[in-house]
Amino acid sequence: MLPSSTSVIVSQLPLGPIVLFVLVFILVTRLLWSSRDRTNKLRLPPGSMGWPYIGETLKLFTENPNSFFSNREKRYGKIFKTHILGCPCVMVSSPKLAKTVLVNQSHLFKPTYPPSKEKMIGPEAIFFHQGQYHAHLKKLIQSSFLPSALKGSVSQIEDVVLGFLQTWEHDNTINTLHEMKKYAFEVAILSIFGNKLEAEIEGIKGLYQCLEKGYNSMPLDLPGTPFNKAMKARRGLNEKLRQIIQKRKQIGENGEGLLGAILSNNEEEGKMKLSESQIADNIIGVIFAAHDTTASVLTWLLKYLHDNPHLLEAVKREQEEIRRKRLKANRRIAWDDTRQMPFTTRVIQETLRAASILSFTYREAVEDVEMEGYLIPKGWKVLPLFRSIHYSSEFFPQPHKFDPSRFEVAPRPNTYMPFGNGAHSCPGSELAKLEMLILLHHLTTTLRWEVIGGDGIQYGPFPIPQDGLPIKVYPV
Numbered sequence: 001m002l003p004s005s006t007s008v009i010v011s012q013l014p015l016g017p018i019v020l021f022v023l024v025f026i027l028v029t030r031l032l033w034s035s036r037d038r039t040n041k042l043r044l045p046p047g048s049m050g051w052p053y054i055g056e057t058l059k060l061f062t063e064n065p066n067s068f069f070s071n072r073e074k075r076y077g078k079i080f081k082t083h084i085l086g087c088p089c090v091m092v093s094s095p096k097l098a099k100t101v102l103v104n105q106s107h108l109f110k111p112t113y114p115p116s117k118e119k120m121i122g123p124e125a126i127f128f129h130q131g132q133y134h135a136h137l138k139k140l141i142q143s144s145f146l147p148s149a150l151k152g153s154v155s156q157i158e159d160v161v162l163g164f165l166q167t168w169e170h171d172n173t174i175n176t177l178h179e180m181k182k183y184a185f186e187v188a189i190l191s192i193f194g195n196k197l198e199a200e201i202e203g204i205k206g207l208y209q210c211l212e213k214g215y216n217s218m219p220l221d222l223p224g225t226p227f228n229k230a231m232k233a234r235r236g237l238n239e240k241l242r243q244i245i246q247k248r249k250q251i252g253e254n255g256e257g258l259l260g261a262i263l264s265n266n267e268e269e270g271k272m273k274l275s276e277s278q279i280a281d282n283i284i285g286v287i288f289a290a291h292d293t294t295a296s297v298l299t300w301l302l303k304y305l306h307d308n309p310h311l312l313e314a315v316k317r318e319q320e321e322i323r324r325k326r327l328k329a330n331r332r333i334a335w336d337d338t339r340q341m342p343f344t345t346r347v348i349q350e351t352l353r354a355a356s357i358l359s360f361t362y363r364e365a366v367e368d369v370e371m372e373g374y375l376i377p378k379g380w381k382v383l384p385l386f387r388s389i390h391y392s393s394e395f396f397p398q399p400h401k402f403d404p405s406r407f408e409v410a411p412r413p414n415t416y417m418p419f420g421n422g423a424h425s426c427p428g429s430e431l432a433k434l435e436m437l438i439l440l441h442h443l444t445t446t447l448r449w450e451v452i453g454g455d456g457i458q459y460g461p462f463p464i465p466q467d468g469l470p471i472k473v474y475p476v
């Protein structure tokens with residue numbers, strides 16, 4: 001009753017609006033103070049900040065990530081602090097906390113990347129933004145990678161696969177990661193520029209390679225350093241993309257793929273238009289996002305199948321059945337075939353879990369945030385640990401066993417996040433899975449492979465099998 005009776009008295013006074021203002025002011029200030037008071041009293045999460053400046057960076061990047069995370073989780077719980085790459089961080093390793101950061105309270109945690117990476121990819125790329133601009137880009141990118149859009153690319157992706165398999169059979173010994181990188185790159189280019197490739201695309205390939213070499217180098221912008229060369233290549237890429245856009249405008253055809261969708265959007269009345277530099281940053285950004293990720297998972301896929309011959313046999317049986325049907329009908333692989341590969345699909349799902357190539361992602365607290373009774377100070381990085389959740393025996397029993405049958409039942413909500421969660425989750429997940437299915441169809445029915453080399457894991461930057469998994473390939 002109190003709030004309404006107070007408002008009646010106030011409304012009868014001539015000074016009503018002033019009194020009302022003062023009351024609201026006092027209320028808001030008290031609320032602000034009490035929340036500040038509360039966060040001031042909160043403790044930081046438990047954990048170790050390691051050595052001055054380097055913190056625990058070396059440990060994170062040299063130890064097995066499973067043990068780095070699980071040792072700390074055992075000691076401190078599902079939320080702990082650490083210090084990585086010069087930044088104080090809080091790591092969270094429960095589905096509920098990861099969802100809080102990425103979905104429920106995502107407005108309190110903005111995406112964050114090292115400035116050198118932002119500069120290299122382009123500051124206007126989707127990853128670095130929130131709000132209206134991000135939502136517009138997400139819609140545009142997603143529309144080019146939805147199943148309805150991908151259906152038309154199956155034959156083109158198949159052509160790329162068949163081209164690669166021919167060279168593998170011929171060369172006999174290949175480095176899986178190198179080949180998968182080439183494959184993922186070709187498919188990314190196809191889905192961005194469409195099937196009618198302009199002459200400038202060759203230039204884009206060369207410049208992109210140079211950019212990639214400098215991406216993980218020291219951000220030292222001095223003549224001759226890999227970083228400096230990469231930045232030059234990045235400027236060259238802008239110019240090539242500008243030429244392609246001009247060409248498409250001149251002939252009056254926006255073309256296919258993501259670039260075509262962006263150019264068509266720019267012509268639509270009332271839609272947010274993208275400048276040439278915004279287009280370039282997002283095209284380069286999508287190539288980056290699509291390339292190493294897909295290639296690393298594909299490499300793990302071959303490793304896990306090789307190490308589990310009974311699973312490889314089951315995949316082969318499923319694929320041979322489809323091959324028999326399509327040869328009988330004298331046709332190529334179709335989208336519908338890829339929807340009838342339940343066993344192979346589970347192998348891919350389990351590969352994404354077991355490899356967890358993105359062990360975590362980064363966000364930054366935009367203000368002091370209270371979480372589980374602890375304080376996350378403004379400016380601290382917050383890292384949801386996908387890998388820890390994927391390796392939790394509570395959600396994935398016997399997590400170290402490669403067992404696709406666990407996906408006969410859908411995982412519990414927010415426990416399976418190979419493609420992230422929330423507004424920034426991956427728009428390319430369907431394309432990545434399609435690439436894997438088409439490759440496995442032809443690979444398992446025409447070739448067999450033997451791994452030559454050790455069993456170790458390397459990080460560069462994603463976890464990959466040792467030396468990129470060199471293999472020997474034979475016709476079946």
Ligand code: HEM
Nearest residue numbers: 126127289290293294297361418419420424425426428432
């Ligand atoms: C197996 C391969 C892939 C994996 C494991 C993967 C994983 C992820 C993850 C975990 C995120 C979320 C990052 C975060 O929340 O900070 C993400 C974002 C993204 N991915 Fe993928 N990705 C893959 C392939 C692709 C492909 C093929 C594309 C091509 C379209 C792509 C485009 C993107 C883009 C543009 C984003 C940023 C989305 C945003 O910020 O809203 N990814 N990816």
